[in-house]
Amino acid sequence: MMCEHACAKETQAMLKEFIRNERIAYFSMEIALQNDIPTYSGGLGVLSGDTLRSAADLEMPMVAITLVHRLGYFRQSIDDHGGQQEQADPWAPEKYAAPLPAKVAVTIENRDVWVGGWLYILEGHMGGRQPVLLLDTDLDENTAEDRQITDRLYGGDACYRLKQEIVLGIGGVRLLNALDFNVRQYHLNEGHSALLVLELLRRHAYPAADLRQGESPYDVPSVRELCNFTTHTPVEAGQDKFPYDLVSRILDDFVDSETLKGLAGRDQLNMTSLAMNMSDYVNGVAKRHAEVSRRMFPGYRVRAITNGVHPHTWASIPLRKLYDAHFPGWCHESEQLVRADCCIPKDDLWQAHVEAKKALIALIQERCGITLDAELPILGFARRMAAYKRPDLLFHDLARLREIARRRPFQIVLAGKAHPRDEAGKQMIQLLHEHIRELADAIPIVFLPNYDMDIAFKLVSGSDVWLNTPLRPFEASGTSGMKAAFNGVPNLSVLDGWWVEGCIEGVTGWAVGNNDESDNGEDAISLYRKLDEVVLPLYHEDRDGWISVMQRAISKNASIFNSHRMMRRYASDAYIR
Template sequence: ERYRLKQEMILGIGGIRLLQAIGFSVRQYHMNEGHSALLALELLRRYAYPSEDLRAGESPYDLPRVRELCCFTTHTPVEAGHDRFDYRLVYEVMKPAVDDGVLRQLAGKDNLNMTRLALNLSEYVNGVAKRHAEVSRSMFPGYQVHAITNGVHPFTWVCDSFSKLFDLHVPSWCHEPELLVRADCCIPDQSIWDAHQQAKLELIGKVAALTSVRLDPEVLTLGFARRMTAYKRPDLLFTDINRLKVLAQGYPLQIVLAGKAHPLDEGGKQLIAALHKHMQDLSGVIPIAYLPNYDLDIARSLVSGVDVWLNTPLRPLEASGTSGMKATFNGVPNLSVLDGWWIEGCIEGVTGWAVGNSDDAGTGQDVESLYDKLEHKVLPLYYQDRTGWIAVMKAAISKNASFFNSHRMMRRYATEAYIR
């Protein structure tokens, strides 16, 4: 905790002093999560009124000015993402140059709550998806929490084959990704399929190089890759091994997994071990690869090379999620729990498929929904209706990628958070 506090002092207080020292004139400070919230205390110190100008009962700081300079984005409803520090530690380590009564009023009576501090000293506050904003308003009653849904950077996440395809049929897509809305009418079906198969072959080559698993380019491939932790439920797909075996007997299926656990997340490490056990249980029935040393390069190969992107978080803990957005830029539809961005992006059977509903459904309902969608919707469409499958791929691009991109996201921040 002491080390963490020192880190956040360097980020918040050190960061604002560094920018000032090198000559930046900052008109807006954007705090992403509460980790940088100590910058607001530095601003309070900077905008303190001279003591001789104060009257009894007045705030010693220009709070409206500090709030005008700050906006705050909360990124997670998970408790571990909201740092709290004991005031004894705070005064021992940093000796705040802010009145103790004011500090406790802004950051919490019993401990320094970084999220609370950011909320109280920001004029504009937002969550990273519509549902996440609703959850945040219930977590922090009394605060107005807006919604700006996340987006991903097109050029970073589009694979080479689709980049060339978009260059040919949707010029300027990289700078104006909203033009991808034309994908469903302006790109030939065969070109979409060929671009995807090229990306799939590249992923299969990477899997072969990194593991002993040999995948078949003609078999539907599910992809799941992210930080391995309990609320992401990476093991949900493997809840009923016998049911999976039955599915694979009807329609061939293969799976590619990747992801790391936080060094201190013992539960996450146990999940990785459990996934490897499931791989052994399904050996000879469903080929499964777990790619080591998950990084950006592997992530890019996965979101472009699999046929379906799987995401199974525990509601309502997925604030947004962005891996599924990255997949849509490569024509890969999502099969996901309705949480985070997918509540907004899912048009059932058009852009992909929902697992369960948007309520707080239990794990049992989600498991049954997942298997039902695979058995009755996803697998039959892939193997029996190539034209219908490509239509879903095109819709993922035209209806998801054209909207869930960083360009749209940044326009929203500029017009709503930065220029008020």
């Protein structure tokens, strides 16, 4: 008991540092805090982590709210037939975070569910600090069922997901209040946390005696002014939706039902619609994505703040040293990298890349027992294994791929997880392994299992070409190619998401296909033509020209597509208004 009391006092002392000033409360279902804390599944979580790392570096006053996800996402292994196997990936929050000195209750299925949490302090490499609250229902006060609500990231059915989103949104706002945080605004990173606006509506309810017939019982404009919403998906299926009979059973009459249906949809509770209707500032994560979102939600003003990646996190150690030597302060002001094409000696850049490539080859040898050739180009492809990402496009015509490799050899490294309930994604992984076996005598191909931040870091820095081949227009942004650019690795990608803004043909990389709707056959022809006639000849026969593209990937992509620029845009466009 004394230990618990001492820990609570120590945490309270740490919290004092953070509750003095107004803060932006940043809500996200997943946040990649560090590689060995499995509170993330992919791009959304890694972006959230980069957001907070830049906020720490820039000393922007924020506080992040997420779930503790005690069992993580999942650990991936691949069987002999290419089948994905999933195991729980538990972690111990007490090893990384301190218990919070407050608990709050939310009502779920007409019973109190208590929500506590943990304080994780994210420290930027420049000394800045950001508090992250990891919400946790694994408390003695709760039933065995309720203790599991915060266990699994994207696990369970719609009922489990709704309970998680009640804890995140409603519980998150209440815990911030209990801890005396002075919240200036709420930033909803994707729709998972949209229920927080219902808690805010209750706090901004008009006295019943003051209401006239037909008037809203809530001060909707005041709540709207408090909220910002970033949407990340141009895919209808990617939006959380819940039938109202489920909402009624789980959440009861938390707010006036007519108000809720007017904000979230008449037929079912659409979390994206709720967030858009209750946020004064709404943005997509790339210019193209904002255009697509405006078509999906006509009548809404959707701005664009294109994503970025954290400079210090994603540049390899050899590249960091090179940047430090030529552009002191580049981590804080990445626009300095605009001079990389004229100020970084080509030999030095190539040597730094070779070191990063050797680190990737060593990782592959360690994890897979396969030795790649450092002299041959490596094509890297790693992302969530979903059908619209088209990881199989490169293998559309195996005979053509063999023919290209016979003339100018290359190697391929793949990685990625499919959601445990995404059977099509799992089948895609099996198909990739079939292609690996079919091409074993012609092209060295490796699939790195259990894709995580560490593997991503090695891949984006050690590959020679970064591939991205999603169906247009379903890529909201994509950030892996931005990470590659920070390492001088050019992109060979479909013109969607951020690459529409970053691609200068033959200068920063190369486009696959055109701006029209995707066609697998046409896109595959374009991909093979670029590989055969442009990319591989340049790598094999004109090293000086190849390094020039590397330099320009840094100067024209990394200098722009970084999370410091992104956070400055959020501050100027969304937070200060």
